[in-house]
Amino acid sequence: MTNTYEDLYPVNKLRLAIVGAGPAGIYAADIALKAERDFDISIDLFESLPAPYGLVRYGVAPDHPRIKGIIGALREVLDRGDIRLFGNVEYGVDITMDDLKKHYNAVIFSTGATKDVPMNIPGIELNGSYGAADFVSWYDGHPDVPRTWPLTAKSVAVIGNGNVALDAARMLAKHADDLLVTEIPDNVYQGLKASPVTDVHVFGRRGPAQAKFSPLELRELGELRDVDMIVYDEDFEIDPASQALIDSNKQVFVLNKVMNEWRTRETGKASRRLHLHFYANPLEVLGDDEGNVTGFRYERTKPDGKGGVVGTGEIREIEIQAYYRAIGYYSSPLKDVPFDAAKGVIPNHEGQVIDADGTHINGVYATGWIKRGPVGLIGHTKSDAMETIAHVLEDKATWWTPEEPEEGAIVDLMDSRGIEYTTAEGWSALDEYEQKLGEPEGRARIKVVDRETMLKASRAE
């Protein structure tokens, strides 16, 4: 009979490392601590940014305060004091897989996704062609992106038919003064305020019945001050397959109702317009001799009768000076962790990370967008975490055997490497600092953008 880890090392404690303090990582920690079990758990949460909350802080749009408010619930988990947060610590740079094996019984990766899916059409590399994820990082004050964003275009195309496309389009079309009630950093307000934009065109490859918008996000566009919603009658000749979808799916029904109301609205008085175009397959971003975006060429598509589209051969062009692709997010591979480049995820079976043969790599787990791919809302990361944690707890027999499981050892290691880590108390200090910044202007908070100031405020220097 072979001895299990438990036979050899009768531990009664799980030392768990979680890498990535977005919602997936925080929910995983919370669920693990609340789970029924016959052993103790101590959790260290590592985060590469000085502040936690991942895309809730750096993805969710600033004018969505209700969703941003989820930070309050996540904060309650961190404030409880039974999870140690180490911010400003990047896995693969500051700490390695060997470090984790030396100090913990297991690790969960919840590193999410931050980049744009590449788009391979001619002209995509032109000046004025951007990924929406980069734009989002800019307007949401991510510390690792440039402070300025070139907002010189009058006419802009946003490619994509999901909520990120709508976020980008709304942020481009909305008057900056209407964002002053939010937490947007000053540089973002100044940048948007100077924008000469008049027309933002959102393009989808398929029809209005196939759009992946949330009804709330779509409806919100129609409420923007001094922005006309423009939809085109030619896109609303609904084919039988689309009609069946509208009749059978409540969300699709509501989306179509909202857009149909816009078809009858009076327009022409607003200084900005937000256009929704459907049945448009991107062919090329057009540019001038200096390499600047001047236009967008696309092929008109039509329904194929099965919910998809086929090309019609009709080529159209539109004049634009900026092109944003919002066709999806993509995760980054992590050192010494398998990565499925086609799907952009860590290969896993219900959160147990697997090797090329499909065998679970002992002690290694994944949850959230890095486990499932970059789709789904914040709430979905909770069910993800439940599944992953169930495996972590069941797998006690195959956990790692750390050489230095004492809680002080990892802190000593980070200190010896001169890592300026932040903590949950540090987040409270930064939170207070941001709220104070907002006070003189009557705003709830102004977000701090640069890493140095974030660190100074977090480390109370």
Ligand SMILES: Cc1cc2nc3c(=O)[nH]c(=O)nc-3n(C[C@H](O)[C@H](O)[C@H](O)COP(=O)(O)OP(=O)(O)OC[C@H]3O[C@@H](n4cnc5c(N)ncnc54)[C@H](O)[C@@H]3O)c2cc1C
């Ligand atoms: C633009 C945008 C808008 C959205 N709006 C909404 C919305 O309104 N409502 C909604 O419900 N959902 C929204 N979502 C979806 C929501 O943000 C995701 O479902 C959720 O954030 C995924 O959680 P996660 O923890 O897996 O990843 P993330 O939120 O990406 O968190 C991952 C964390 O891991 C950290 N990390 C990455 N690499 C490392 C490393 N090497 N070492 C240490 N730490 C690392 C990151 O810094 C980050 O903090 C939006 C998403 C985007 C992109």
